[in-house]
Amino acid sequence: MRPRNHGSFVNCLIKKMEVIGHQKILKFLQRSAINNQLAHSYLFYGPKHIGKNKVAEVFVSNLFCLNKKKNSFLPCGTCTSCQQLLKKIHPDFIYLGSSFSSFELTPQGKIGVEQTRQIKEFLYSSPFSAQYKVVIIEETDNLTLPAANALLKLLEEPPLRSIIILISRSFTYLPATLRSRCQVLRFSFPLKEEIIKFLKQEFFLKEEKAKEILGLAIGRPGLAIQFAQNFKEIEQERSLINDFISLLSKNDSESKFRLVDLILNTKKSPQQTLNNLTRLLRDLILVKLNLCPADKSISIQLRDLAQKYTQKDLQNLINQIFKTQLLLAANVNQKLAIENLLINQ
Numbered sequence: 156m157r158p159r160n161h162g163s164f165v166n167c168l169i170k171k172m173e174v175i176g177h178q179k180i181l182k183f184l185q186r187s188a189i190n191n192q193l194a195h196s197y198l199f200y201g202p203k204h205i206g207k208n209k210v211a212e213v214f215v216s217n218l219f220c221l222n223k224k225k226n227s228f229l230p231c232g233t234c235t236s237c238q239q240l241l242k243k244i245h246p247d248f249i250y251l252g253s254s255f256s257s258f259e260l261t262p263q264g265k266i267g268v269e270q271t272r273q274i275k276e277f278l279y280s281s282p283f284s285a286q287y288k289v290v291i292i293e294e295t296d297n298l299t300l301p302a303a304n305a306l307l308k309l310l311e312e313p314p315l316r317s318i319i320i321l322i323s324r325s326f327t328y329l330p331a332t333l334r335s336r337c338q339v340l341r342f343s344f345p346l347k348e349e350i351i352k353f354l355k356q357e358f359f360l361k362e363e364k365a366k367e368i369l370g371l372a373i374g375r376p377g378l379a380i381q382f383a384q385n386f387k388e389i390e391q392e393r394s395l396i397n398d399f400i401s402l403l404s405k406n407d408s409e410s411k412f413r414l415v416d417l418i419l420n421t422k423k424s425p426q427q428t429l430n431n432l433t434r435l436l437r438d439l440i441l442v443k444l445n446l447c448p449a450d451k452s453i454s455i456q457l458r459d460l461a462q463k464y465t466q467k468d469l470q471n472l473i474n475q476i477f478k479t480q481l482l483l484a485a486n487v488n489q490k491l492a493i494e495n496l497l498i499n500q
């Protein structure tokens with residue numbers, strides 16, 4: 156799918172390149188690259204969700220970036236190489252992990268001898284467009300023992316211009332023989348202030364909320380971002396429902412037009428927004444029947460609003476919404492369909 160707004164798409168790519176903390180490690184890797192002193196294999200180890208994968212990806216992107224800036228350890232995020240790496244489809248890059256793998260793992264989701272053979276074949280072939288061929292293996296406890304032995308042989312005689320990055324939660328997950336072949340980099344928790352700053356900038360959160368989320372994430376930026384993303388969604392849903400309640404309470408011509416605008420202009424599709432409206436109307440019916448609404452947190456507002464509509468009105472509106480959704484699915488003009496639903500009744 157083509158991005159609708161190229162500017163925001165570019166911003167989004169650059170954002171994906173941001174790393175919270177770990178600047179010393181990034182600088183060290185950058186210096187090694189500049190001085191041509193990169194190791195053939197690295198072990199990144201440290202607690203989960205603190206940014207090991209992100210550093211590995213940014214490091215490789217910077218190595219492959221076609222618009223590399225002098226003295227910067229952040230890639231441009233927009234060139235062909237950077238984009239291919241973000242999508243994990245760069246021809247000189249292989250990623251083996253739990254959420255994504257460049258090729259099929261064993262039926263148990265492990266990296267076995269066959270996968271190691273494929274890694275070897277990949278590393279021994281000439282680079283396609285980059286100067287290096289890079290493999291990232293996330294969660295090294297997924298290596299079977301025969302695979303670890305096969306990998307050891309590969310690390311003992313690494314092909315030129317090849318880099319393997321092993322990522323592990325624990326130093327001891329990897330056999331000592333393999334560890335001894337790697338440049339070991341230990342990752343620790345980034346500073347709380349750095350994570351809070353990122354959460355405030357990225358998700359427009361207030362200091363208190365950013366701190367609360369960081370607390371929930373027990374200081375791990377990866378988790379904090381996941382929570383903040385969900386929190387933002389929850390806040391957006393809450394704000395949409397509050398707008399619905401306020402406009403349905405007034406129920407005059409102006410608020411009907413504003414309701415049409417609201418449905419057409421949320422980040423979600425009109426169909427999805429109408430689903431929210433239907434849920435609210437169902438809750439209103441439940442309140443009218445003296446039953447508990449699904450969204451108990453707004454039961455007081457629902458009680459006030461329910462008094463302004465009959466049960467038949469609410470049921471009719473739900474039926475009309477359902478018919479409108481069928482029309483929208485058939486690609487009718489969205490604005491006309493929503494205006495018909497809410498104004499021209």
Ligand SMILES: [Zn+2]
Nearest residue numbers: 220231234237
């Ligand atoms: Zn680039």
